[in-house]
Amino acid sequence: MTVRIKICGFTRPEDALVAANLGADAIGLVFYDKSPRHVTIAQAQAIIAALPPFVSVVALFVNASREEVEQVLAQCAIDVLQFHGEESPAFCRSFQRPYLKAVRVQPGTDLQTLAAQYHDARGLLTDAFVEGAHGGTGKTFDWTLIPPQLSLPLILSGGLDEHNVVDAVARVSPAAVDVSSGVESGKGIKSPQRMASFIAAVRAVQKDISKKPGF
Numbered sequence: 505m506t507v508r509i510k511i512c513g514f515t516r517p518e519d520a521l522v523a524a525n526l527g528a529d530a531i532g533l534v535f536y537d538k539s540p541r542h543v544t545i546a547q548a549q550a551i552i553a554a555l556p557p558f559v560s561v562v563a564l565f566v567n568a569s570r571e572e573v574e575q576v577l578a579q580c581a582i583d584v585l586q587f588h589g590e591e592s593p594a595f596c597r598s599f600q601r602p603y604l605k606a607v608r609v610q611p612g613t614d615l616q617t618l619a620a621q622y623h624d625a626r627g628l629l630t631d632a633f634v635e636g637a638h639g640g641t642g643k644t645f646d647w648t649l650i651p652p653q654l655s656l657p658l659i660l661s662g663g664l665d666e667h668n669v670v671d672a673v674a675r676v677s678p679a680a681v682d683v684s685s686g687v688e689s690g691k692g693i694k695s696p697q698r699m700a701s702f703i704a705a706v707r708a709v710q711k712d713i714s715k716k717p718g719f
């Protein structure tokens with residue numbers, strides 16, 4: 505199976521275009537004003553306008569109000585919503601859009617129960633738990649906390665980069681990987697070289713896995 509690649513936290517159209525041309529499946533835009541990667545609606549529109557067809561645009565929120573989410577949906581061509589806060593399943597599904605639920609994983613996090621609660625999500629995005637932060641921390645978590653069989657597609661996130669993503673994909677077999685800090689040269693500034701290395705690493709490990717007997 506193809507491991508999908510989402511790169512998150514773009515603030516500049518030129519970086520998003522490079523990501524798309526390198527083969528990223530999805531790009532993430534952060535609509536959370538406490539993030540250094542926060543984009544305005546005008547910035548988001550410019551980034552989206554720079555993309556070629558068939559690259560999904562994911563809008564991220566952290567405990568946003570219904571009005572904030574609706575305002576973004578009304579003004580930007582968003583394909584998928586991603587919720588990083590304490591949003592209830594009812595809130596997440598109420599926009600009638602595909603959504604991802606992000607979960608900050610620490611010992612004791614019951615991913616099976618969360619997958620059942622958010623059963624209509626397009627995937628569960630597992631990120632590192634860092635006190636006081638909701639995402640984009642560049643920190644990894646203990647991947648053994650992920651149960652082998654989850655009832656939702658797993659999007660592995662949290663501290664991935666061009667060096668550890670090979671090991672991550674081989675160990676966890678996620679449906680997709682998500683990265684932000686690990687392909688940056690500065691907060692919100694994506695490095696073409698790091699994005700290229702990251703995507704190449706995912707594609708290489710995937711080829712290796714598909715060569716194994718029984719695959």
Ligand SMILES: O=C(O)c1ccccc1NCC(=O)[C@H](O)[C@H](O)COP(=O)(O)O
Nearest residue numbers: 512539638639640641642662663684685
């Ligand atoms: O990127 C942010 O600044 C951010 C802030 C608050 C909530 C979510 C945020 N990013 C969400 C993402 O999908 C990131 O890609 C994910 O958290 C992984 O980030 P990183 O560990 O930096 O790769």
